[in-house]
Structures are given as C-alpha cells and as structure tokens.
Amino acid sequence: MRDVVIIGVGMTRFGKFLERSLADLGREAVWNTIEDAGIPPKDIQIAYVASSLAYQLTELKGTIGQHVLAAAGFFGIPIINVENACSSGSTALRSACLEVASGNCDVALALGVEKLFCDNTARSAEAMASGTPYAKFGFMFPALYAMNLKKWMTKYGITQRQFAKVAVKNSKNGSLNPNAQFRKPLTIDEVLNSRVIAYPLTLYMCSTMGDGAAAAIVCTRQTARKYTARHPIEVAACELVSGTVTLPDQPHEPLETRAAALAYKKAGIGPEDVNVAEVHDGMAPAELMIYEELGLCQAGESGSMIDEGKTDITGPVPVNPSGGLAAKGHPVAATGLAQVAEIVWQLRGEAGGRQVKNPRVGLTENAGGWVIDDNAACAVTILKK
Amino acid sequence: MAEPNCEPAAQKKRVPVQEGLFYQPLSAEERPYLIGGKCSTCGYVSFPRLLVCPRCVKKGTMEEMHISGKGKIDTFSICNAALPGFKAPSIQAYINLEEGARIWSLVTGVEPSDASLKIGTDVELVIGKLREDAADNEIVSYQFRPIKTDPKGKSR
Numbered sequence: 001m002r003d004v005v006i007i008g009v010g011m012t013r014f015g016k017f018l019e020r021s022l023a024d025l026g027r028e029a030v031w032n033t034i035e036d037a038g039i040p041p042k043d044i045q046i047a048y049v050a051s052s053l054a055y056q057l058t059e060l061k062g063t064i065g066q067h068v069l070a071a072a073g074f075f076g077i078p079i080i081n082v083e084n085a086c087s088s089g090s091t092a093l094r095s096a097c098l099e100v101a102s103g104n105c106d107v108a109l110a111l112g113v114e115k116l117f118c119d120n121t122a123r124s125a126e127a128m129a130s131g132t133p134y135a136k137f138g139f140m141f142p143a144l145y146a147m148n149l150k151k152w153m154t155k156y157g158i159t160q161r162q163f164a165k166v167a168v169k170n171s172k173n174g175s176l177n178p179n180a181q182f183r184k185p186l187t188i189d190e191v192l193n194s195r196v197i198a199y200p201l202t203l204y205m206c207s208t209m210g211d212g213a214a215a216a217i218v219c220t221r222q223t224a225r226k227y228t229a230r231h232p233i234e235v236a237a238c239e240l241v242s243g244t245v246t247l248p249d250q251p252h253e254p255l256e257t258r259a260a261a262l263a264y265k266k267a268g269i270g271p272e273d274v275n276v277a278e279v280h281d282g283m284a285p286a287e288l289m290i291y292e293e294l295g296l297c298q299a300g301e302s303g304s305m306i307d308e309g310k311t312d313i314t315g316p317v318p319v320n321p322s323g324g325l326a327a328k329g330h331p332v333a334a335t336g337l338a339q340v341a342e343i344v345w346q347l348r349g350e351a352g353g354r355q356v357k358n359p360r361v362g363l364t365e366n367a368g369g370w371v372i373d374d375n376a377a378c379a380v381t382i383l384k385k
Numbered sequence: 386m387a388e389p390n391c392e393p394a395a396q397k398k399r400v401p402v403q404e405g406l407f408y409q410p411l412s413a414e415e416r417p418y419l420i421g422g423k424c425s426t427c428g429y430v431s432f433p434r435l436l437v438c439p440r441c442v443k444k445g446t447m448e449e450m451h452i453s454g455k456g457k458i459d460t461f462s463i464c465n466a467a468l469p470g471f472k473a474p475s476i477q478a479y480i481n482l483e484e485g486a487r488i489w490s491l492v493t494g495v496e497p498s499d500a501s502l503k504i505g506t507d508v509e510l511v512i513g514k515l516r517e518d519a520a521d522n523e524i525v526s527y528q529f530r531p532i533k534t535d536p537k538g539k540s541r
Contacts, residue, residue, distance in 0.1 A: 122469040129468055136402055137526050138491050138515055143464035143477035151460050198464040198477070199499070245439040247429065248485055373487070 001101040003221045005232035006383065008037025009341035011214035014181040014329030016117045020211070022051075022058045026068035026113035029213035029334075033109070037217045039227045044217065045105035047079045048095045050088035050112040050333040052368075056127040057118045068113055082333075085131045086280065086368025087240070088112060089214065089336025090379030094238040096218050106223045112338070113213040114331035124209055128332075132370040141370070142206060145283045146198035152289065153200065156300035160200040163285035164191040165306045167205045167326060170284060173313060174323025176354040179338075181210050181329030205284040210329035214337035216344070233344050236267035236361075237382040243374030255378040256293035256365055263363070263380040264295075271295035274317060274382075275359035276346050278339035280367045281324040287311075290365060291319070294380075318356045321346060336366035340381060347385045360385045402515055402526040406433055408451070409512045409525065417512045419452035419527055421486065430486040454510025456482040456529065461504075463497050470516040476501070480508060480529055491515075494530030507532045 010032025012025050026049075034041050049065025060067050065079040084091040089112030096108035116124050129135035152158060168188055174180035186204055194203040224232040239262040246252045264270055271294055279294070281287035288302035296317055297305050305311055311319035322328045322342040325335060343362035345351045362383045369376025401409060408418045421432035426446045429438050438446050459479040467473035476492035493513050495501035508529040515526045 126468060134489065135468060137489075138467070138471050138475060138477075139489060140464045140466060140468070140475070140477060142466060143462040143475075144489075146462040146464070147460040147477065147479060150462065195465070197466050198462045246487070247440055248487075373489075 002103060004097045004100045004218050004235045005221050005224050006216050006235060006340070006344055007039065007219050007224045007227060007232055008033045008217040009215065009344045010036050011179055011334070011338050011341050012212045013179045014210045014212035014331055014334070014338070016209070017211045018117055018119070022054050022060060022064065022113055022115045023068045023071035025115065025211060025213040026111060027072040029113065029215045030069070030072040030109070030111055033215040033217055037227065039107065039217065041073065043107050044074070044077065044109045045107050046077055046096070046099050047074065047109040047111065048082050048092035049079060050082040050084070050092035050110070050336070051114060052083055052085055052088045052333040053127045053130070054113065054115050054333070055083070056130065057124060058115050064113070065111070068111070084368060084377045086282065086330070086332050087336055087366045087377040087379050088333035088368070089338070090238070090340070090364065090366040090381060091240060091336070091377065093216055093218070093337060093340060093381065094240050094379060096216070097235050097238050100218050100220055107217065107219045109215060109217050110337060111213065111215040112334035112336060114333045115211045116209040116331060117211050128209065131368060131376070134370070140198070142201050142283065143198045144370070145286060146201050149200055149285050156303065158288065158303040160192065161188065162288065162303045162306050163200055163205060164188045164202075166281065166284040166287045167191045169306070169312060170281065170287075170320050170324040170327045171204070173321050173354055174327025176352070177323050177328060180323045180327050182323070182327050200285065201283055205326065207282050207325035207330040210331040212329060212331040212334045212338070214334045214341050216337055216340055231385065233347050234384040235381065236269070236384045237263035238379065239263040239266060240377065240379045242377050243371050246373050254293045255375050256290055256367060256380070259378045259380040260294045260365070263382050267382040267384070269361060269382065273361050274363045275361050276321060276343060276356045277317065277319045277363040277365070278322060278342050279319055279324070279365040280335070281320060281326060282330065284324070284326055287319060287324065294363070294365060313354055313356055321351065321354045321356055332368070336364065336379060339364040339366060340383070343383050347383060397517070398522045399525045400518070400522045402524050407510075407512060407527045417454060417510050417527070419454055419510060421450045421452045421484070422447040423450040430482070430484050432482070432486050432488050450484070452482060452484050452486070454482075454529070456480040456508055458492070458502055458504055458506045458508060459487060461492060461502050463499060472516075478502075478529065491526070491528045492530065493528045502531065
C-alpha cells in the first residue's frame with residue numbers, strides 16, 4: 001500500500017443556514033479545499049460524499065454526492081455516496097485514502113455535507129433521533145448517555161461539575177474558532193444552571209442541530225510534491241469498526257478502544273504520542289469517557305485530567321481545540337471531516353488563536369449511530385506532520 | 386375473534402408500535418409477554434428477537450422465546466426532552482430480565498423522579514400507551530413498572 005497524505009482541507013462555517021441549499025454548502029467546502037490544496041480541480045479522480053440526515057430533511061432523496069458535486073462543477077468522475085450516521089465523514093475519508101493507497105488513483109476527494117435545519121423543527125428532531133430504529137419506542141439518546149454516565153460517575157467518583165468543565169473548555173475554544181456555530185464562552189454556573197435534559201446532562205453540555213460541510217483532498221506523497229512545497233500531512237491511520245453485541249459472560253470493549261488500538265498499531269505510535277485530538281463529544285461528558293477509551297489517561301483519571309487543565313489548548317494533550325461538537329456545531333456527516341480539517345490546521349500551525357504549541361501527531365475520533373446496545377460505527381484517524 | 390370483554394366499545398384502538406415485539410393481553414386473565422429469541426446451542430437470549438445468534442453465528446439456532454417480563458432496574462434516567470408526540474419527562478431505563486437479557490425500556494406507573502426508583506428495583510412488563518397517532522389511535526408499546534408488594538411482602 002502507498003503512503004497517503006492530506007494536501008488540502010476546507011469547511012464552511014457551521015450554523016443555521018435556512019437560506020442556503022445543501023449543494024451550496026458542499027460547493028463552498030469543496031472549493032475552499034481545492035484552493036487550500038492548490039491543485040487543478042480536474043486532477044481529482046474520484047470522490048466519496050458523506051451525507052446522513054440530509055436524505056430525510058432536504059429534497060434530495062438519493063445520489064446527494066452527484067447533485068452536490070455537480071453544483072461544484074464536477075461531472076464524469078466516479079462519485080460514491082456514504083452514510084454511516086455521525087461517522088459518515090470519517091468513513092468517506094477512509095475510502096478516499098484506500099483508493100489512493102491501493103494505487104487505484106492518485107488524487108481523491110472526501111466531502112461531508114449536511115443540513116439539519118429545515119422549516120420544521122419537529123421534523124429535524126425526528127431525523128436526529130433516526131440513527132436508531134428505537135426512537136419510535138420513545139428511546140432518547142441523551143438519556144442513554146445519562147445512564148452510562150451515572151454508572152461511571154458512581155464507579156470512579158466523577159462529578160457533574162467536571163462534566164461542566166468540559167463544556168466550559170470547549171465553549172472557550174469555540175469562541176476562538178471563526179467556523180464555530182456557537183462563539184460565546186460559557187461559565188461553569190451557566191452550564192450547571194442550564195435546563196436539565198437528563199441528569200447529569202444539562203442543555204449546554206449537549207450538541208445541537210447544525211448545517212455545514214467539510215472536505216479533504218488526499219493523494220500520494222509523490223503527487224503532493226508536484227503541487228506544493230508545503231509539508232503534507234500524512235494519514236498514518238484511518239481505521240473503522242462497527243459496534244458489537246454484549247454477551248452476558250464477556251466483558252464489553254468500547255468500540256472507541258477497538259478503533260484506537262487498530263489505529264495506534266497501524267501508525268506505529270501509542271496514546272502517549274498524541275499531541276492534539278478532536279473527539280466525538282456529542283454530549284460534553286462523553287469527552288471524559290473518550291480520554292479513557294483512547295488511552296489518553298488511565299481508567300478513572302479523566303476527571304483529574306480536566307481539573308488540571310491537561311486538555312486545554314495550553315495543556316500537554318489539548319482535546320477539541322476547535323470547540324468540539326457542542327461549540328463548533330455538529331452537522332452530522334460533516335463532523336468527521338471538520339475534525340480532520342482542524343487537526344491538519346493544528347499540525348500546519350495555521351489554527352490562529354486556538355493554535356496548540358507545535359503538535360506533531362494528531363488524532364480524531366468519530367462515532368455514530370446505535371445498534372442493539374453499542375454505537376453503530378467508530379473511526380479513529382491519526383495524522384502526522 | 387370476539388371483542389375482549391375488558392375493553393369498553395368507546396375505548397380507543399390500541400395499536401402496537403411494532404408487530405412481533407410483544408403480546409398484548411386480550412383479557413384481564415392474560416399476562417403480556419415479550420417476544421424474544423433464545424439460542425438452542427449456547428443459551429444466548431435476545432430482545433427484540435434476533436434471527437442469528439451473535440455468539441454462534443450459525444443458521445437456525447435462534448428459537449422464539451416468550452419472555453415473562455420480570456426483571457430489575459439496571460440503570461435509569463429521568464429524561465426531560467422528548468420527541469414530538471411523546472411525553473416528557475419520561476423514565477428511561479435498562480432492565481436486567483430474569484431470562485438474562487439486558488434491554489432498554491420506558492418505565493411507567495411511578496412519578497418521573499429520581500426518588501421513585503432505585504437500581505435493583507423489581508419491575509414487571511406492562512403494555513402501555515406511548516402516544517396517539519393522527520387517527521386518534523393509541524400507539525402502545527412494552528414498558529415496565531415497579532412491582533407493588535402487599536403488606537406481607539408478597540408480589541402482587
């Protein structure tokens with residue numbers, strides 16, 4: 001397999017864009033990415049286009065990739081549509097990387113494009129719950145998170161206040177990110193006093209609806225040299241797993257841990273080598289659980305990690321410098337590629353006011369959906385300078 | 386089929402949220418049950434019913450199993466958010482069933498407050514209303530409620 005590098009990334013701002021179409025958002029992200037890569041658009045040989053809830057919430061009920069890329073000026077090349085709930089974007093990136101690694105082509109595009117806002121909030125809410133067929137029984141994702149969190153809090157003495165600190169950190173990071181949907185820094189009291197969704201979760205700990213798009217262009221190291229003198233970012237690993245079913249007599253290994261183990265092995269690194277990470281904090285407290293699942297700290301130590309500011313932008317292992325899902329926004333299928341864009345900017349030293357000090361290795365974790373009793377999918381990507 | 390005598394004619398039609406998930410009693414003498422699956426090779430129990438055992442991964446080992454609907458609260462959450470048409474707050478829970486499966490369910494029959502339930506509370510299956518549809522039917526699903534005990538401490 002050939003080495004794969006990211007030559008360009010780009011995104012739209014995330015937010016509520018009732019007046020903009022899905023194709024318009026996709027076009028903007030694609031052309032931002034092309035300009036960042038500095039390549040002729042006709043050199044892109046294949047495209048993977050991730051979209052999830054837009055199939056329910058926009059007028060496009062099929063082949064979104066072809067529709068969106070037509071608006072961006074692309075015709076004729078193979079376009080593959082990808083759906084994997086919240087991990088759709090990373091799944092598209094993985095497939096684009098495999099096209100290049102296998103030698104099938106030299107330049108590939110991965111795009112995640114999503115619209116959740118429509119003129120009917122109830123419809124949007126129903127679509128958001130549709131990552132699982134259990135929504136019709138009254139199943140609510142926040143309550144699921146809350147139940148897992150309550151058990152975990154009891155086990156390790158982790159507090160709601162520590163969860164609030166995650167939201168405070170990420171809102172501060174988001175305030176430094178011009179692409180973020182929410183740019184108001186929150187205080188601990190504001191987070192704790194916001195409406196209780198399902199204890200320990202409060203409103204400001206939860207990600208909400210968003211529109212937006214993000215993209216990356218990948219190619220071989222040799223091809224990259226043709227276009228730019230800039231140091232390319234290596235995709236050292238981009239690993240995808242699906243959830244498992246819990247068997248009564250067997251311990252359940254979180255899928256984040258399984259995906260991370262594969263990615264660390266492929267990249268030839270360990271969690272101690274990660275300098276910056278973007279993780280899937282659909283609810284802010286999940287970020288702490290993910291520190292442990294990714295091995296960024298030992299089991300039960302994530303509470304002290306946030307207390308000591310270790311994952312602040314200025315800390316030793318900054319997590320979610322972009323603001324994460326709650327502050328930056330979470331347009332479902334765009335999220336994974338926006339995480340990757342953030343890590344690329346961080347590794348290049350282009351992250352402006354939220355720049356982490358000289359990172360060399362970055363990681364993204366992007367999980368989604370729900371099947372029986374586990375997430376449907378999880379991708380972990382490791383990028384190296 | 387005769388109309389069940391427990392349902393007055395004026396009562397709204399009770400429509401199961403999904404076919405093949407549970408048995409809805411037609412009279413007061415009957416008990417509801419969940420329609421699950423059990424692997425004839427390894428004993429794995431699933432609800433909803435899986436047609437292939439995830440441990441054995443062989444064809445034809447999962448047999449239909451009627452699950453009595455007795456269990457204990459494993460963990461629960463009072464959820465103040467709800468999808469359109471559903472009631473909020475709700476009690477969402479994971480239940481450890483006597484038969485071995487751990488399943489998600491709504492809990493009914495008590496106030497939605499943290500004081501109403503404990504981890505380990507004994508619960509039983511009921512078929513209850515989830516919401517009403519556009520035709521004014523009651524959409525019903527499986528739910529669990531705490532088992533009331535009489536003064537002698539015996540289950541009702």
